[in-house]
Every structure is written in structure tokens, then in C-alpha cells.
Amino acid sequence: xxxxxxxxxxxxxxxxxxxxxxxxxxxxxxxxxxxxxxxxxxxxxxxxxxxxxxxxxxxxxxxxxxxxxxxxxxxxxxxxxxxxxxxxxxxxxxxxxxxxxxxxxxxxxxxxxxxxxxxxxxxxxxxxxxxxxxxxxxxxxxxxxxxxxxxxxxxxxxxxxxxxxxxxxxxxxxxxxxxxxxxxxxxxxxxxxxxxxxxxxxxxxxxxxxxxxxxxxxxxxxxxxxxxxxxxxxxxxxxxxxxxxxxxxxxxxxxxxxxxxxxxxxxxxxxxxxxxxxxxxxxxxxxxxxxxxxxxxxxxxxxxxxxxxxxxxxxxxxxxxxxxxxxxxxxxxxxxxxxxxxxxxxxxxxxxxxxxxxxxxxxxxxxxxxxxxxxxxxxxxxxxxxxxxxxxxxxxxxxxxxxxxxxxxxxxxxxxxxxxxxxxx
Numbered sequence: 286x287x288x289x290x291x292x293x294x295x296x297x298x299x300x301x302x303x304x305x306x307x308x309x310x311x312x313x314x315x316x317x318x319x320x321x322x323x324x325x326x327x328x329x330x331x332x333x334x335x336x337x338x339x340x341x342x343x344x345x346x347x348x349x350x351x352x353x354x355x356x357x358x359x360x361x362x363x364x365x366x367x368x369x370x371x372x373x374x375x376x377x378x379x380x381x382x383x384x385x386x387x388x389x390x391x392x393x394x395x396x397x398x399x400x401x402x403x404x405x406x407x408x409x410x411x412x413x414x415x416x417x418x419x420x421x422x423x424x425x426x427x428x429x430x431x432x433x434x435x436x437x438x439x440x441x442x443x444x445x446x447x448x449x450x451x452x453x454x455x456x457x458x459x460x461x462x463x464x465x466x467x468x469x470x471x472x473x474x475x476x477x478x479x480x481x482x483x484x485x486x487x488x489x490x491x492x493x494x495x496x497x498x499x500x501x502x503x504x505x506x507x508x509x510x511x512x513x514x515x516x517x518x519x520x521x522x523x524x525x526x527x528x529x530x531x532x533x534x535x536x537x538x539x540x541x542x543x544x545x546x547x548x549x550x551x552x553x554x555x556x557x558x559x560x561x562x563x564x565x566x567x568x569x570x571x572x573x574x575x576x577x578x579x580x581x582x583x584x585x586x587x588x589x590x591x592x593x594x595x596x597x598x599x600x601x602x603x604x605x606x607x608x609x610x611x612x613x614x615x616x617x618x619x620x621x622x623x624x625x626x627x628x629x630x631x632x633x634x635x636x637x638x639x640x641x642x643x644x645x646x647x648x649x650x651x652x653x654x655x656x657x658x659x660x661x662x663x664x665x666x667x668x669x670x671x672x673x674x675x676x677x678x679x680x681x682x683x684x685x686x687x688x689x690x691x692x693x694x695x696x697x698x699x700x701x702x703x704x705x706x707x708x709x710x
Contacts, residue, residue: 320349321604325376325593326364328357333624340616348604368392368596375599376609379426381417381669384594385504388425389671394595396424399606406610413663414630416503418592427609428590428630429617432666433557433577433657434486436460436477440572442467442551451576453653457490460579461521464530467551475532478541479554481522481688482534484680484701485587485666486554489578490518492585492662503588503665509676509705511697514581519687519694527690534685546571557654561626564645575650577657585662590630628654676705 329337334354341350353374355363361383367373368387379387387393400407410428418426436451443450446466451459464476480486488499491514499515500506525531532538545553546567553559563573578586593612599605613631621629622637625645629635635658639651668676683700686692692700 320347321601322349322351323376323599323601323604323608324351324353324374325378325608326353326355326360326374327378328355328360333620333626336620336623337616340619341611344615345604345607345611348607350608371598373596373598375596375601375605376593377596378429378591379594380591381504381589382667382673384418384426384592385420385669386671387594388420392597393425394597394599394602394605396427396595396606396609397422399610400424400427403610406614409613409631409633411630411632411658413588413660414590414658416663417588417590417665417669420504426592426594427613428592429612430591430627431630431658432589432591432627433654434480434554434587434589435557435575435577435653435657436552436554437545437559437563438552438574438576439545439548439550440574441548450574453576453649453656455576455579457493457518457521457579457581461525461530463552464525465528468528468530470529474549474551475536476530477525477552477554478532478536478538478545478550480538481526481532481536482685484684485664486578487519487522488515488664489585489587490521490581491515492664493579493583494518494581496583496662498585498662498664500665500668503663504669506668506670506709508709509702511702516694516697519697523688523690523694526688534688545573557628557650558626560642560647560650561624564625564642564647575647575653577653577660583662584656584660585664586657586660587666588663589666592630628658630658632658670709672708675708679704679708 338352364373364377384393414428414431415424418424418428438451440450448463448466451463460477467476468474484499491512492498494514495512497510497512497514499509501508501510522531526533541550541553542555542559542562544550546563548568548571560575567573593609595602595605595609613629613634617629617631618634618637621634622641625638625641628638635655639655642651667673679701683692687694687697
């Protein structure tokens with residue numbers, strides 16, 4: 286999946302309001318009329334830009350909001366340069382990694398006092414979504430939109446095979462059974478097209494069975510582990526890959542979304558953002574549904590949030606927080622009801638998004654996404670620690686061999702776990 290598409294759901298770029306004034310290397314903190322000027326930067330497209338821009342018109346008394354557009358491919362570099370030159374916006378969008386790194390570098394403000402003094406706002410976030418923006422008990426940013434991952438399924442294949450549609454509480458046993466029944470090796474068709482080349486998605490099985498994920502926590506990770514339950518899940522997946530029921534880790538997934546839209550795939554593991562395109566562009570003959578990742582015992586799901594941070598050097602921290610809060614409490618609710626790209630982490634704002642899915646005939650997806658966000662166990666989608674790149678080398682070198690059966694899963698400990706724990710130490 287394309288990187289730009291992966292984060293499309295998680296951001297908003299708006300046309301900058303003309304007239305931002307720079308003096309002494311920093312943006313002026315007030316407008317001519319005495320209002321506080323708060324600038325913020327995101328990385329989205331024009332449609333959402335205009336929808337978001339409209340929500341800020343006379344929205345916050347005493348605050349004038351200016352927005353700065355930055356293409357995704359330039360976003361990180363530009364923001365880093367602006368922070369270094371003391372001309373960065375007051376509020377800006379961040380990924381998990383960015384938020385943690387900027388906080389460690391002393392570039393972002395501590396939002397803890399504001400959130401603790403506004404318990405209604407704080408408690409509005411879905412359980413666990415603040416985790417990756419919390420360091421040492423301090424809230425260093427807030428989660429905005431959430432990328433969620435589940436299974437889109439073509440109802441025709443289930444009808445033809447005479448098997449019931451999966452439900453949001455389906456199990457791994459159900460999933461493997463579905464993959465076997467819907468595969469068609471003679472026509473080079475798998476039952477389920479899944480992301481088997483990713484250790485973090487593989488860890489859902491063991492986390493759901495007994496709570497032992499690959500990482501001990503989302504952040505900061507103190508160790509990785511290959512528990513008996515983890516190895517059991519890998520073994521089951523390897524068997525399904527060998528039987529051609531599930532795609533192997535080397536499968537070219539470049540066009541799987543288009544293949545599903547054209548009816549060529551029975552079940553597709555993908556991010557929730559595909560729903561927007563399916564609702565708008567899929568053939569009328571395609572009848573599809575959506576379910577979350579399966580479970581063994583407890584509900585365990587991947588958490589991938591893009592959020593908002595405040596510049597530590599903002600001239601008006603109070604006003605900057607008002608803008609950040611308004612995005613969660615008002616802007617998301619209005620914009621996502623028109624452009625259903627992702628659910629927000631702030632639960633009261635999610636209803637507009639869910640209603641759009643329901644009105645399009647996908648009550649099942651609205652329920653499934655709410656189910657994922659309320660999952661008992663939240664799991665990381667990648668290493669967030671600064672040593673992550675060094676640890677990934679071991680996954681990139683050996684992980685796929687275990688899924689294809691070229692190496693026994695019993696070797697995961699010495700080939701993957703021990704070297705990564707060495708990096709952590």
C-alpha cells in the first residue's frame with residue numbers, strides 16, 4: 286500500500302490564511318484586532334482542506350487560526366527545519382514516532398496540565414489511544430485519527446460456498462477455516478489476502494490468547510518475546526500459507542485493493558481507509574462487509590494513531606490548546622461526516638463518521654471499528670523506540686523465512702528475539 290494512502294486518513298492540510306507575519310525569527314502572536322494568532326500545519330488534500338477551514342470561521346473567540354499546507358513528502362523535513370529556525374507553527378500534526386522524538390528533543394509542550402484540568406475532554410478519548418503519546422506519565426501530544434486494520438470480504442464468495450458471513454467476534458479458527466474453504470489454487474486464488482510479512486500483525490494471536498505480545502508494551506519496549514502462544518500462531522499461519530489458503534509474505538500486494546473492488550478477492554486484510562473509495566467507486570454489483578481481526582480469547586487489535594502536538598515556543602499556549610481541542614471536539618465531527626476516511630480517537634466526534642458508514646449500508650463496519658477501538662489489548666504497528674531501525678534489520682533479514690517454512694519457527698528465538706533484545710540492551 287502506498288505510504289501516502291496509508292496516512293491519508295490521518296491528517297489535514299489547509300490553505301494558509303494570507304498575512305502570517307514573521308518578526309525576529311518567530312511568528313507574531315496576535316492579529317491587528319488583538320486576537321491571538323495560532324498557526325497549525327498538517328499534510329492532507331484539498332477536499333478536506335476546505336471542509337476543515339470552514340469549521341474555524343469565527344469558531345474560537347479571541348483566536349485567529351491560520352493554516353499552513355505542506356505536502357506529505359515534504360512534511361517531516363519542512364517541520365524539522367521550521368522548528369530549528371524558530372518559525373514552526375503553534376500546532377502541528379505528528380505521527381507517533383515524531384511526537385516521541387520531538388518531545389525527547391525538547392521541542393513540544395507538555396499538555397498534561399490542560400488535559401488533567403479538563404477531565405471531560407480527557408475521558409472522551411477511546412481507551413488506550415493516548416498511550417503512544419504519553420511519556421513518563423506526561424501527555425506530549427494527543428491522538429487525532431486512527432488507522433485500523435481488519436478484513437473486507439466479498440459476500441458473493443461466501444454465498445457461493447454456502448458459509449455464513451464472519452462477525453466481529455469471529456475467532457482465528459473461523460478465519461483459517463474460511464481461508465481454506467474460499468481458496469482456489471487451480472485459478473491461483475487465495476482464500477484470504479493478508480499481511481503475513483509483518484511481525485506486529487502476527488502478534489495479535491498470542492496477545493489475544495494469553496496476553497503475551499511480541500513486544501512487552503507499546504512504548505518504551507523493554508524486551509521482545511516469542512512465547513509458546515506466539516509460536517503457535519506463527520505455525521498456524523505457516524500451515525495456511527503452505528496450503529495456499531493465505532498469501533505468502535512475498536506476495537505482491539500492490540494492486541490488492543483494486544482487485545478486491547473488481548471482485549477478484551474473497552477476503553482482503555486492509556486499512557479502514559479503503560472503505561471511502563469502495564463506497565464512492567466500487568461497482569454496484571460488489572456486496573462487501575467488514576470485520577475486525579479475529580480473536581482467540583481476549584480482544585487484541587493494532588493501534589496506529591496520528592496526532593497533534595504543540596510547539597514549546599508558542600507565544601500563547603492557552604490559545605494553542607484551544608485550537609487543538611477544537612479540532613477534536615468540533616472539526617473532526619463535521620469533516621468526517623462528509624469524508625469517512627478514519628475514526629477519530631476522540632469518541633464523541635466519531636458518530637458523524639459512523640453515521641456516514643451506516644447511511645452507506647455498512648452498519649457492520651461502524652460496529653467493527655468501534656469494537657476495535659474498544660479492544661481490551663492495544664498493540665503497536667511498529668517499534669516506536671529510537672533503536673527501532675536497528676532492530677528492524679533482523680526482521681527484514683529473517684522473518685519471511687519462518688512464514689514460508691524455510692526455517693523452523695523454533696529458530697525465531699535465536700534469529701529474531703535474542704538479537705533484538707541485544708539491541709535494546
